[in-house]
Amino acid sequence: xxxxxxxxxxxxxxxxxxxxxxxxxxxxxxxxxxxxxxxxxxxxxxxxxxxxxxxxxxxxxxxxxxxxxxxxxxxxxxxxxxxxxxxxxxxxxxxxxxxxxxxxxxxxxxxxxxxxxxxxxxxxxxxxxxxxxxxxxxxxxxxxxxxxxxxxxxxxxxxxxxxxxxxxxxxxxxxxxxxxxxxxxxxxxxxxxxxxxxxxxxxxxxxxxxxxxxxxxxxxxxxxxxxxxxxxxxxxxxxxxxxxxxxxxx
Amino acid sequence: xxxxxxxxxxxxxxxxxxxxxxxxxxxxxxxxxxxxxxxxxxxxxxxxxxxxxxxxxxxxxxxxxxxxxxxxxxxxxxxxxxxxxxxxxxxxxxxxxxxxxxxxxxxxxxxxxxxxxxxxxxxxxxxxxxxxxxxxxxxxxxxxxxxxxxxxxxxxxxxxxxxxxxxxxxxxxxxxxxxxxxxxxxxxxxxxxxxxxxxxxxxxxxxxxxxxxxxxxxxxxxxxxxxxxxxxxxxxxxxxxxxxxxxxxxxxxxxxxxxxxxxxxxxxxxxxxxxxxxxxxxxxxxxxxxxxxxxxxxxxxxxxxxxxxxxxxxxxxxxxxxxxxxxxxxxxxxxxxxxxxxxxxxxxxxxxxxxxxxxxxxxxxxxxxxxxxxxxxxxxxxxxxxxxxxxxxxxxxxxxxxxxxxxxxxxxxxxxxxxxxxxxxxxxx
Numbered sequence: 310x311x312x313x314x315x316x317x318x319x320x321x322x323x324x325x326x327x328x329x330x331x332x333x334x335x336x337x338x339x340x341x342x343x344x345x346x347x348x349x350x351x352x353x354x355x356x357x358x359x360x361x362x363x364x365x366x367x368x369x370x371x372x373x374x375x376x377x378x379x380x381x382x383x384x385x386x387x388x389x390x391x392x393x394x395x396x397x398x399x400x401x402x403x404x405x406x407x408x409x410x411x412x413x414x415x416x417x418x419x420x421x422x423x424x425x426x427x428x429x430x431x432x433x434x435x436x437x438x439x440x441x442x443x444x445x446x447x448x449x450x451x452x453x454x455x456x457x458x459x460x461x462x463x464x465x466x467x468x469x470x471x472x473x474x475x476x477x478x479x480x481x482x483x484x485x486x487x488x489x490x491x492x493x494x495x496x497x498x499x500x501x502x503x504x505x506x507x508x509x510x511x512x513x514x515x516x517x518x519x520x521x522x523x524x525x526x527x528x529x530x531x532x533x534x535x536x537x538x539x540x541x542x543x544x545x546x547x548x549x550x551x552x553x554x555x556x557x558x559x
Numbered sequence: 560x561x562x563x564x565x566x567x568x569x570x571x572x573x574x575x576x577x578x579x580x581x582x583x584x585x586x587x588x589x590x591x592x593x594x595x596x597x598x599x600x601x602x603x604x605x606x607x608x609x610x611x612x613x614x615x616x617x618x619x620x621x622x623x624x625x626x627x628x629x630x631x632x633x634x635x636x637x638x639x640x641x642x643x644x645x646x647x648x649x650x651x652x653x654x655x656x657x658x659x660x661x662x663x664x665x666x667x668x669x670x671x672x673x674x675x676x677x678x679x680x681x682x683x684x685x686x687x688x689x690x691x692x693x694x695x696x697x698x699x700x701x702x703x704x705x706x707x708x709x710x711x712x713x714x715x716x717x718x719x720x721x722x723x724x725x726x727x728x729x730x731x732x733x734x735x736x737x738x739x740x741x742x743x744x745x746x747x748x749x750x751x752x753x754x755x756x757x758x759x760x761x762x763x764x765x766x767x768x769x770x771x772x773x774x775x776x777x778x779x780x781x782x783x784x785x786x787x788x789x790x791x792x793x794x795x796x797x798x799x800x801x802x803x804x805x806x807x808x809x810x811x812x813x814x815x816x817x818x819x820x821x822x823x824x825x826x827x828x829x830x831x832x833x834x835x836x837x838x839x840x841x842x843x844x845x846x847x848x849x850x851x852x853x854x855x856x857x858x859x860x861x862x863x864x865x866x867x868x869x870x871x872x873x874x875x876x877x878x879x880x881x882x883x884x885x886x887x888x889x890x891x892x893x894x895x896x897x898x899x900x901x902x903x904x905x906x907x908x909x910x911x912x913x914x915x916x917x918x919x920x921x922x923x924x925x926x927x928x929x930x931x932x933x934x935x936x937x938x939x940x941x942x943x944x945x946x947x948x949x950x951x952x953x954x955x956x957x958x959x960x961x962x963x964x965x966x967x968x969x970x971x972x973x974x975x976x977x978x979x980x981x982x983x984x985x986x987x988x
Contacts, residue, residue: 384870399868401861403928404854412858413869418783421849425787432789449604 320369347525362386390472402451456487621948632819641943648917648935650887658927659717663724668892669907671695676742688746703885707878753897756828762812860927
């Protein structure tokens with residue numbers, strides 16, 4: 310097995326007296342999909358906000374490609390190649406697909422936009438992810454369906470060769486067909502060698518795509534298992550705390 | 560209507576890669592582009608189309624109702640009457656695009672122009688007019704930064720901040736102007752803006768420059784796109800656009816070059832305010848369409864949270880937009896002072912709502928993120944035509960307000976209905 314691209318060791322985070330993460334360890338492998346599951350309030354969001362540099366951890370180590378990193382702010386995280394696709398999609402409805410994919414990192418030539426290059430790179434990225442549901446890269450995002458928006462948001466994250474993509478509930482609020490599309494896209498993301506960390510409440514989705522499943526329960530990582538070596542019932546048990554994980558770690 | 564570029568089909572597997580699948584909306588001939596455009600309009604992206612239609616309808620209506628409307632003299636008069644409002648509407652577009660508002664834009668121009676007349680008045684301080692003008696513009700900039708501080712930094716709704724300033728600045732203006740009550744504009748350079756004209760050949764040179772700039776930018780764009788390896792729109796569209804500019808511009812300039820003097824003195828040519836306004840329109844559009852600052856204004860107006868997550872400094876963008884708005888508002892004040900010939904304590908007080916109305920009539924969304932500078936300009940022309948035409952009909956003054964208000968609500972309704980249609984097509988997918 311490859312070395313993990315990101316490894317969290319005993320990270321802790323508390324807000325005042327409330328301790329949200331009580332020493333969590335997690336590994337994300339390149340080219341693999343790790344699903345992070347857990348009930349509401351288990352600390353999933355806090356965990357990914359730490360990885361994104363939005364809310365740094367209080368204690369613990371984070372290594373990225375074997376090196377200790379700080380992750381004090383979002384810029385540091387994105388500099389390392391960690392991209393987060395948030396649940397409430399961070400897209401501007403009034404801009405088109407190319408403009409959204411390049412927002413905040415536009416290609417310029419002599420101080421003005423190099424629209425041609427941006428358009429080509431956007432099309433190439435979408436094509437490399439085998440996205441075929443988007444008619445034109447110059448379409449306004451407001452005219453896209455939920456699945457297409459998620460596609461654009463994910464494509465945006467890989468545009469600048471991200472090494473780790475964190476997806477926050479990518480299939481929430483999507484229809485059946487669109488969920489299939491997005492899950493296929495997540496698989497292709499991993500096939501490109503990207504380490505994927507996917508948060509989901511939907512265990513059907515998790516078992517469809519994940520290589521590893523990590524379960525958070527009240528701020529503690531209660532299980533980290535290979536998806537092929539566990540069952541849905543077991544995972545539900547870990548999530549609700551009615552079952553304890555005893556085997557050797559995957 | 561089937562348009563491959565704009566109607567994506569939903570694919571259930573998403574696994575089969577098709578070659579060359581993603582269009583850019585640039586392909587096809589004139590016919591395809593026209594159908595794509597109609598499709599966009601039908602889906603709610605109407606832009607300035609309703610305003611242009613309204614402008615044409617009003618012009619036809621007034622030329623039928625009044626024999627004076629289509630005279631050369633009234634035509635030039637209309638342009639100079641409209642110039643102040645056009646400029647103010649363009650200034651406001653910068654903040655309306657953010658979903659904000661500047662109710663103090665009018666009185667900002669009032670404060671700055673009061674400063675100008677007090678500083679440059681030959682009987683008083685008698686400062687060089689250019690220096691006084693620069694100080695006035697700087698005052699506008701400072702006011703914009705002041706508003707921006709409270710809106711962007713402190714986080715007070717711009718409606719409240721600028722409403723407060725709208726009241727406060729009327730007092731400031733009164734204090735600056737003093738008991739004199741009214742200052743005449745005595746600098747020939749300022750008066751010339753609205754009251755002097757380019758020589759007749761100057762208008763044609765202006766049109767030539769516009770055509771040349773349009774052509775060169777379009778050709779450079781095409782070359783850049785070709786280098787990047789993406790297709791451009793068919794070149795026929797460029798020729799059509801240039802032909803339209805040439806035809807409309809040629810008609811307007813030919814009209815303005817007619818002698819419109821009443822007495823022995825011949826008056827003809829394009830008013831100087833026209834090239835100034837067109838240049839600011841061009842420069843502002845360039846910034847909004849082609850630079851990061853402009854793009855970020857649209858993104859903050861569309862979704863501030865997305866802009867923030869994309870690493871855009873939302874506070875700085877808002878701050879800068881208010882600074883641009885207030886500075887351009889001072890320019891509109893200069894136009895107004897030049898037209899009226901004087902500045903008093905009420906200067907600029909009543910115009911701001913017309914400016915907002917102009918932007919909305921032109922198709923700029925008050926919710927932010929949608930609209931262009933030209934939309935503000937076209938909307939201002941519509942409102943100016945109403946004022947001008949109704950004035951010629953010798954109707955009571957109240958009618959003007961009623962009609963303008965009605966047009967504003969009509970425009971807002973068109974915008975809302977087009978949004979519903981856009982939303983409808985979204986939910987159908």
